[in-house]
Every structure is written in C-alpha cells, then in structure tokens.
Amino acid sequence: MAEQQRPGRRPTMSDVAKRAGVSRALVSLIFRNAPGASEQTRERVFEVAREIGYRPDTAARTLASSRTKTLGVLLTIRNPFHADLVEACYAEADRLGFDIVLSTTVPTRDEERAIDALLGHRCEALILFGPKASAAYLTQLGREYPVVSISRRVPDAPLDVVHTAEAKGVRQAVDYLVGEGHRDIIHIDGGTGPGSAERKRAYRAAMRKHGLADRGRVIPGNHTEDSGVHAAEVLLAEDALPTAVLAANDRCALGLLGALHKAGVKVPQEVSVVGYDDSRVAMLSHIGLTTVHQNADELGRLAVRTAVERTETPAMPGRELVLDPELRVRGTSGPPR
Amino acid sequence: MAEQQGDAETSGGSRRGDRRPTMTDVAQRAGVSRALVSLVFRDAPGASDRTRERVFQVAEEIGYRPDSAARMLASSRSKVLGVLLTVRNPFHADMVESIYPVAERRGYEILLSAASPSRDERKAVDALLGHRCEGLLLLGPTLPSSYLAELGRKLPVVALGRRFPGADVDSVHTAEAKGVREAITHLVELGHRSIAHIDGGRGPGSAERRRAYRAAMRKHGLTEYIRVLPGDQTEESGSAQAKVLLAEGLRMPTAVLAGNDRCALGLLDAVWREGLQVPGDLSVVGYDDSHLAHLSHIDLSTVRQDPDRHAALAVQCVVDRLDGVRDGAEEFVLDPKLVTRGTTGPPRSSGIMSA
Numbered sequence: 036m037a038e039q040q041r042p043g044r045r046p047t048m049s050d051v052a053k054r055a056g057v058s059r060a061l062v063s064l065i066f067r068n069a070p071g072a073s074e075q076t077r078e079r080v081f082e083v084a085r086e087i088g089y090r091p092d093t094a095a096r097t098l099a100s101s102r103t104k105t106l107g108v109l110l111t112i113r114n115p116f117h118a119d120l121v122e123a124c125y126a127e128a129d130r131l132g133f134d135i136v137l138s139t140t141v142p143t144r145d146e147e148r149a150i151d152a153l154l155g156h157r158c159e160a161l162i163l164f165g166p167k168a169s170a171a172y173l174t175q176l177g178r179e180y181p182v183v184s185i186s187r188r189v190p191d192a193p194l195d196v197v198h199t200a201e202a203k204g205v206r207q208a209v210d211y212l213v214g215e216g217h218r219d220i221i222h223i224d225g226g227t228g229p230g231s232a233e234r235k236r237a238y239r240a241a242m243r244k245h246g247l248a249d250r251g252r253v254i255p256g257n258h259t260e261d262s263g264v265h266a267a268e269v270l271l272a273e274d275a276l277p278t279a280v281l282a283a284n285d286r287c288a289l290g291l292l293g294a295l296h297k298a299g300v301k302v303p304q305e306v307s308v309v310g311y312d313d314s315r316v317a318m319l320s321h322i323g324l325t326t327v328h329q330n331a332d333e334l335g336r337l338a339v340r341t342a343v344e345r346t347e348t349p350a351m352p353g354r355e356l357v358l359d360p361e362l363r364v365r366g367t368s369g370p371p372r
Numbered sequence: 373m374a375e376q377q378g379d380a381e382t383s384g385g386s387r388r389g390d391r392r393p394t395m396t397d398v399a400q401r402a403g404v405s406r407a408l409v410s411l412v413f414r415d416a417p418g419a420s421d422r423t424r425e426r427v428f429q430v431a432e433e434i435g436y437r438p439d440s441a442a443r444m445l446a447s448s449r450s451k452v453l454g455v456l457l458t459v460r461n462p463f464h465a466d467m468v469e470s471i472y473p474v475a476e477r478r479g480y481e482i483l484l485s486a487a488s489p490s491r492d493e494r495k496a497v498d499a500l501l502g503h504r505c506e507g508l509l510l511l512g513p514t515l516p517s518s519y520l521a522e523l524g525r526k527l528p529v530v531a532l533g534r535r536f537p538g539a540d541v542d543s544v545h546t547a548e549a550k551g552v553r554e555a556i557t558h559l560v561e562l563g564h565r566s567i568a569h570i571d572g573g574r575g576p577g578s579a580e581r582r583r584a585y586r587a588a589m590r591k592h593g594l595t596e597y598i599r600v601l602p603g604d605q606t607e608e609s610g611s612a613q614a615k616v617l618l619a620e621g622l623r624m625p626t627a628v629l630a631g632n633d634r635c636a637l638g639l640l641d642a643v644w645r646e647g648l649q650v651p652g653d654l655s656v657v658g659y660d661d662s663h664l665a666h667l668s669h670i671d672l673s674t675v676r677q678d679p680d681r682h683a684a685l686a687v688q689c690v691v692d693r694l695d696g697v698r699d700g701a702e703e704f705v706l707d708p709k710l711v712t713r714g715t716t717g718p719p720r721s722s723g724i725m726s727a
Contacts, residue, residue, distance in 0.1 A: 122459070134499050136484070143472060152481055179420075296645065
C-alpha cells in the first residue's frame with residue numbers, strides 16, 4: 036500500500052520515514068515541529084526530505100499522517116485512585132501537546148468494548164489503568180497499538196508497564212506493624228485486582244521473615260469498599276479480633292474502617308488498619324489512613340511519557356517501569372493494646 | 373439517511389440473511405478489532421504489514437467493499453455524544469454508568485472528558501468538540517450562562533443538575549426544593565428542631581437547596597433554629613463542619629442536612645471517630661443517593677436523585693434535537709425521593725422515644 040514506491044508519484048511522509056530509518060509518526064512529529072525527537076534525528080529527516088523532494092503540505096499532512104495527538108485512557112470511573120491517575124495524566128499530556136479521551140468499564144460494558152471505543156476515536160496510544168483483560172488479549176492489543184498498562188504486568192507482551200514495587204510496599208507495612216508490636220496481622224486479599232497476587236505473596240513472605248507464618252491469615256476480598264465491610268463482618272463474628280489488618284487497597288480499608296467504627300471498635304487502639312494506594316481519599320484529614328503510598332502523579336506522568344514515546348517508536352520491546360512505594364503512617368495505626 | 377449503513381455496523385452482531393458484509397464481519401473473521409480494520413482501510417499507520425495483508429485477504433474472501441466506511445467518513449455525523457464530568461464525584465460516576473447503555477441503545481457512542489485541577493471545564497468541553505461530538509451532556513457544570521448560551525448555539529447541549537435560564541440548552545434536574553422539604557419534614561416528624569444545613573457553595577443545586585431549607589424550617593415554625601454552615605460539596609467540608617459542631621457540645625444541633633452525600637460522608641466519619649452515635653447523638657441526611665450512600669456500613673439517609681432517569685432524559689434531549697424533533701430549550705424536572713436509612717432517628721432528648 037503506502038509503502039510501495041510508484042515511479043513519478045509525489046514523495047510521501049512514509050517515503051521519508053523509510054529512507055531515514057525512523058517511524059512515520061516521528062517524521063510527522065518533526066514536520067509539526069513538536070518535541071520528542073533528537074536534534075540529530077531532526078536533521079537526518081530534513082536532509083532525507085530535501086533529497087527526495089518531500090514537501091509537507093498542511094492539509095494533506097494532517098489527513099495523511101493520521102495523527103490525532105490523542106491518548107486513550109481506560110479506567111474504572113468509581114475508583115478514586117484512578118481519579119488521581121487521570122488528573123496526573125491530563126497534566127502531563129497537556130505538557131506534551133496531547134489530549135486524552137476517557138473510556139470506562141461499567142457493569143454493562145466490559146473492557147474490550149471500552150477499549151474498542153477508544154480505538155474508534157483514533158487514539159494513538161492506549162493507557163490502561165489496572166486492566167483485567169486476559170494476557171492473550173492484552174498481548175494482541177500490544178501488537179496492534181502502542182499500549183501502556185498501569186499496575187498490571189503482562190509478561191512477555193509487547194507493551195509497557197508502569198507499576199509500583201508491590202512487594203516492597205507490603206514489606207514496609209508488615210515491618211512497621213511488627214515493629215509496633217503486632218503479631219496477629221491479617222491481610223484482606225484483592226482478588227483479581229491489579230497487584231493483588233504480588234501483595235498477597237509479599238504479605239506471606241514478610242510474615243514468614245518475622246517468624247509469624249502461623250499467625251498469617253488471608254481473608255478473600257477485592258478492591259471495593261464492600262469487601263472491607265465483609266471482612267469486618269467476618270472478624271467481628273469471631274472471638275477475638277486481630278490487632279492489625281493490611282487491606283487490599285484504600286477502598287477496602289475504608290469499608291473496613293467504617294464497619295469497625297460503626298461496631299464501636301476503636302481504631303487504632305483495638306485494631307490498626309493499613310491501606311494500599313494512598314488515594315486522595317486516604318489523605319483526607321478525617322480519615323487519616325495509614326497506607327502504602329503509590330505515587331499517582333509519577334505513575335500517570337510516566338505512563339503518558341511512555342505512551343507518547345511508543346507512538347513514535349512502535350516497535351520497541353515491552354518495558355517495565357517500577358516505582359518505589361512508601362509507607363505513610365497516619366492515624367489508623369499504632370501499637371497494639 | 374446516509375449513515376444507515378454505518379448504524380448497522382456499529383450496532384454489530386445482528387446478522388441478516390444475505391446482507392452486505394460489513395467491517396465488523398471482516399474484523400471478526402480476521403480476528404482483529406473493528407477499529408483496526410477501519411485503520412487498515414484508511415491506510416493509516418498502526419497495523420503491521422502482516423495484519424494488513426490478512427485483513428485485505430479476508431475482505432476479498434467475504435466480498436467486503438469499504439465504501440461504507442468512506443461514506444461514514446464523508447457524512448458529517450460522528451454518532452458520538454460527549455459527556456463532561458468531574459472525575460471525583462461519585463454521583464457523576466453513577467450517571468456515567470447509566471448514560472452508556474441508554475446512548476448505545478440509541479446508536480450513539482459516548483466520549484468522556486473530565487474537568488480536573490489542571491484542566492478546567494472549558495478545556496474539557498473543547499476536547500469533546502475536537503472529537504466531533506454531535507451533542508454534549510454536561511454533568512453539574514459550573515460554567516457561566518453566557519458560555520453555555522454560546523455552546524448551545526453550536527450544538528445540542530443538555531445540562532444535568534443545573535438550569536441555565538435564557539440559554540438555548542436543555543436541562544434535566546431534580547426538584548431540589550421538594551427533596552429538601554421532604555428531608556426536613558422527616559426530621560421534624562422524628563422530633564428534631566435544631567436542624568442545621570451545610571451549604572454546597574457553588575455546587576449545582578446548592579442555592580436551591582439552601583433556599584428550600586430556609587423555607588422548610590420557617591414553614592415548621594423553626595425560624596430561630598435556621599443555621600447554614602459554609603461548605604462546598606466535598607468530604608473535607610463535611611469533616612470541617614463536624615469539628616465546628618463537635619466543639620459546641622450540648623448546644624450542637626441534633627440533625628444536619630448535608631449539601632450532598634460526599635459532605636455527609638465527611639461529616640459522618642468525623643462524628644464516628646469522636647465516638648458519637650449516629651443517629652442517637654446526631655442525625656445526618658445526605659443528598660444524591662450516590663452508590664457510596666448505600667454501602668452497608670454507611671447506610672445513609674439521603675435524598676435520591678435517580679441517575680437512570682437523569683441519563684435517559686438527557687440522552688433523549690440531545691438525540692431529539694439531533695433528529696430535529698424539537699427546537700427550543702426544555703427543562704425536565706424530576707421528583708426526588710427521600711430514602712430513609714440508618715443515619716436518621718429521633719433525637720435522644722426528645723420525648724418521642726418514651727412511648
């Protein structure tokens with residue numbers, strides 16, 4: 036198709052790209068004078084363009100280049116951590132001259148449909164917040180489009196992943212609780228939520244490390260407030276409460292906290308509660324949740340940068356960018372009674 | 373209409389006997405997304421040579437000719453409705469969840485654009501316009517009327533939760549006064565007299581709710597108890613006012629009507645943390661009935677705004693305008709409904725409990 040050199044026809048941007056050994060997207064970027072290409076690349080592209088007589092014609096340029104300068108973001112609209120990420124993505128995209136469109140999964144609309152909608156809007160790259168789709172699907176998607184996943188790792192897939200070192204965050208939380216004197220520390224599992232498997236493994240390992248393997252306990256759950264409420268119900272029905280709970284994420288911790296407060300259980304005197312994410316809700320002064328901070332600003336910023344880079348150099352192998360988490364000790368934790 | 377073929381495609385699935393093959397058929401058979409097929413036929417970058425070949429081969433096999441795609445491109449209709457929202461607002465999340473299925477049934481795609489600290493509502497609206505949205509649904513916009521009026525001249529616009537008198541935009545909102553009246557009557561019947569209101573500031577519906585609160589208190593002969601505390605429809609404003617109230621000890625009101633559910637949640641959390649009983653020490657009523665209100669541990673009494681009906685009417689407004697069914701702005705007012713749950717009860721000092 037476009038790649039075929041027909042004699043006598045006007046040279047196109049693809050011709051320049053081929054000859055300069057760069058992507059068409061990169062050539063387009065250079066002719067638009069947008070940031071993102073090195074000085075050296077710019078020069079080479081201009082030189083090649085002169086050689087073959089390519090002249091960028093504005094109207095044709097926009098039509099043919101098919102650059103929409105748009106990134107598509109898949110999110111769960113009800114997740115407050117996703118709200119934090121969206122804000123970070125908007126800010127960075129704005130700096131790079133890209134716009135963002137959002138598509139959310141809702142009960143009547145699964146991830147694949149939500150992603151299709153983004154592609155239908157001609158997004159140049161996709162940023163997926165904690166996607167739950169199958170590895171096979173995501174791998175295929177990564178072959179077809181520039182894709183960046185936040186939090187969910189897809190081994191060997193041709194897409195970029197930006198995530199927090201889950202194990203490290205969990206280790207910090209367990210070390211801290213043990214240091215405060217806790218031994219009965221339980222974990223509410225995040226089910227299929229992104230990072231859950233890693234968090235659970237890290238929890239077990241940390242408990243073992245402290246010689247508390249026999250005190251370890253995992254209550255099934257997920258990444259919603261309801262799972263925290265459910266865990267509270269389970270715990271309140273038993274003879275004794277654990278002295279500390281490491282929740283699946285902040286939403287789960289909030290549900291747990293609410294149910295404990297309502298039952299008259301004092302936090303942190305009777306039970307310490309630790310979340311995961313440090314979504315903006317956790318920081319609210321009235322909640323003061325101790326939690327593992329995931330740097331949403333940085334996750335969002337890196338995801339956008341990575342996505343834009345991938346639009347310029349689509350053939351890159353998958354990259355993994357790992358951020359360090361950091362335990363934030365606030366009011367919901369302390370020494371056991 | 374020119375986009376008839378396009379419609380059949382977007383709705384997908386429904387296979388008719390010997391109808392013409394569509395892009396969806398090609399996508400299914402080639403095992404790729406429809407968007408990718410479209411991209412290949414537009415000769416846009418983003419598909420590997422191998423995929424291109426497979427797509428062309430499948431297209432040939434089933435006899436697909438891409439002129440329907442060309443027609444769709446040529447037609448001025450995008451079949452996309454834009455939605456402006458605030459990403460942190462749980463009631464907006466509820467409405468978005470309701471809007472999708474209704475829009476899809478009418479054959480429209482939804483595009484979301486959020487306002488955030490680095491991106492004001494105008495910018496978020498501009499993005500929707502840039503993506504060729506045919507109509508806009510604005511969730512609780514705080515944009516000025518003059519801007520809305522201008523926007524309404526360009527394309528069909530419906531505002532949810534706010535009225536724009538004088539501007540040619542449709543509006544779907546709740547009869548705020550009625551919801552507030554029901555809430556106050558409920559509290560008065562429980563025996564409350566000292567009922568405070570945390571104001572929603574510039575948030576949608578706030579002015580109406582505040583006026584209705586004052587009127588309802590006056591109607592019940594409780595003028596001397598009228599008390600409006602400043603707020604802004606966030607959790608922080610609820611917890612900030614909780615601190616003010618808790619400092620008053622015995623003089624604190626026995627019930628609070630919050631500006632919305634988020635404000636009520638902040639208030640509740642702060643009150644619970646102080647070890648006070650709800651509703652024994654304080655009754656709390658929210659406004660919205662967002663999904664957070666029904667969480668079992670919160671169990672908030674609140675004024676329900678029905679997101680499904682808001683969504684259905686809003687989509688209807690825009691689609692009707694696009695179809696030329698109607699000119700001139702319309703206002704749809706929905707009846708709210710008080711939902712009494714666990715955060716309201718008789719005040720401790722009242723005689724009502726001693727029966």
